[in-house]
Amino acid sequence: MSLAATSATRWQWKQPSVIPGFGLTFGFAIFYLSLIVLIPLAGVGWRSASLGWAEFWRLALDPRLLAALRTSFWTSFVAAAINAVFGVLVAWVLVRYNFPGRRIVDAAVDLPFALPTAVAGIALTAIYAPNGMLGSFFQPYGIRIAYSPIGIVIALVFISLPFMVRTVQPVMEEISREVEEAAATLGASRFQTVFRVILPGLTPAILTGFALAFGRAVGEYGSVIFIAGNIPYVSEIAPLLIYIRLEEFNYPAATAIGAIMLILAFIVLLTINLIQAWSRRRFGYGI
C-alpha cells in the first residue's frame, strides 16, 4: 500500500493549507473551550445525573419550577422579539442618518453592556413602580408594570438591546445605497424597498441578534429580581429559583433546574441557528 495512494483517497482530518498552525490553534481552542465552557457545564450535568432519574423528574415537574421556566423563556422571547423590531430601527437610524449627537446615541446603545445590571434593575423599578415617574401613569388604568411579567420584559429589553443593535449594524452598513437606488429605478416605492429588498437581506443578522438577545435574557438575573417582584407562579424567573434553592442548601434541586435550563436554552439556540444557516444560504448576507 503506497502512502501517496492512501493519502489521496483517505479522509483527512487536516486539509493541506497555506495557513499553518491548524494543530496548535485547534488544540488550544478545544482546551480553552473545555476549561471555560464545557467542563463547568459537564459539572452541572454530572451533579444532576447523580440524582437519579426518578428524583430528577420529581424536581423537574415541580409546578413552581415549571411556572418559573415558563416565565423565563416567555419573557425572554418577547423581549428578543421587541428588540428585533426596535433594535433594528435604532441600528437603521444610526447607520443611515447623520444628525447632531449621533456619536452619543451610538455610545449610549452600549450602556446596558457596561452598567451593573442591579443598577439598571433598581432604576427601572423606580421609574415603573406604581408610584414611579412612568408607573403612576398606568396605575389608574389598573396596569402594573413593575412587579409583573411586563416589568421583567422591560428589564430584559433593556439589557439585551445592544446585542441586537451591534449585530445588525455592521451588516446594514454593508448594504450599499446602490441597492436601494436600484430598487427605486425599477419603480419600487420606499415601502417596497424596505420590505422586499432591505429587510430580507438583513434576516440572518436579525436572527443572530435575536439568538444573542434571547440567550442573554434567559440567563439574566441581576436586573430582573428588582423589578419582577418575584411572586411565585407569576413573576418568578428560573435563575432566581436556582438562587433560592441554593440558599436552602438544596444543591441537587439547584443543579437540576440549571440542567433543565441548559437543555432548553440549547434547543432554542440550536433551532435559531439552523433557521439562520438556512436563511443565510437563502439570503446571502453573512454576519
Added chain:
Amino acid sequence: MDVRIDNVRKEFDRFAALNDVSLDIRSGELIALLGPSGSGKTTLLRLIAGLDFPTSGAIYFGDEEASRKTVQERNIGFVFQHYALFRHMTVAENIGFGLKVRPSATRPPRSEIRRRASELLDLVQLSGLEGRYPSQLSGGQRQRVALARALAIEPRVLLLDEPFGALDAQVRRELRRWLREIHDSTGHTTVFVTHDQEEALELADRVVVMSQGGIEQVGTPDQIYDDPTSPFVYGFIGDSSELPVKVENGQVWLEDRAIGLDASGVSDGEALLYFRPHDIELLDGCGGCVAGTVAASRRVAGMRRVELEVGGSRHRVELELPTEQAAAEKSRIAFRPKRWKLFPIAGRSGAHLPRAA
C-alpha cells in the same frame, strides 16, 4: 425617447458639480459621457435618472418635463458599476422585480413575469441560470443580469454608470460588443458613463467629452478624435504632443525659425501647437520644419515611440515612428506635423483656427 438637458446646474454644498450644461440626446441614440473623474459625468447621469435633482435648469423626456418627477415615475433603466443586484433573490427574481412591484392594476400576471424574465435571460445569453443567486455568478454575468433587470421594465431611457468598470479587460471588450448588439436590436435611447476613451469611441454614436462640470465637446467618435475643438479634448482623447509656438504674419514660429506651417488668418501671438504623434512626416533636411535631438526611444508593439528635445528650451515632444526608422539617442530628427491645430494661449488675442495640411 428624446432627452433634452436644458441649462442644468447641480451644486453639492455650494460646490458646482455641473455648470449650466445643455445637451440634446436623440431618440434611439447610444451616447457616451466621457471625462476624467470629477468631471461631472456621473452627476449628469444621476440627474437624468432622477436619483439626484438639479439645483437649476430642467430635463425633458420628449416634450414632458421630467426634472421634478421622482425616479419611480421616470421609468428609466439604470445599471450600476457594481451591479447592485439583490443578493437574496435568484436571477429570475431579480429580473422580475421591476414588474412585481408594480401596482396590481398594471402588474403582469406571474406567468407573464416568468416568461419575460426567461426571454431577457436569452437576450443577455444567460438562459438556464434562472435559479442561481448573484453570489454564484461571475462579474460579467452579474452585469448582464443587471442589464436584463433594467430592460425588464421597458425603460424609456437606459442609463449605465461605468457598466464595465469593475470587469477585467477581456470581459469588458466582449461585453462592449455585446451591449452594442443589444442596443441595435432593442433601440433604446442609451446613455453610458465611462472614463475609458477607447470604450466611448468604439461603442457610442456620439461622445460627450466633459471636464470640470462642463461639456467640452459633443460629436461623433470621428469628430472627437480628428477634430478636437479644445486643448483639453486634444490632450484627453488619444495621444497628443504639444509645442509652444508663436504666430506671426501667417506663419508658425518655433523660437526663431518658421516651421513651414501655414497659419494665415490666425492673429499674431503666442499659441500651442497640437498634433498626434503618428500624424507627422519625417524630413531629411530642415528648411521649415521642427528638428530635435532624440532623448529617449522605446519600442511599443508595432512602432517606435521617440521623445524628442526641440529647440533651445529643450521642450519635449513625443513622436511615433516606424520601427525601421533609426532613432539612436542623441541623433537628430526633423519632422513636420501633417494634421495639427493651433490654440492661442489663454489671455492672448486671436481665435484658433483648425488646420489640416
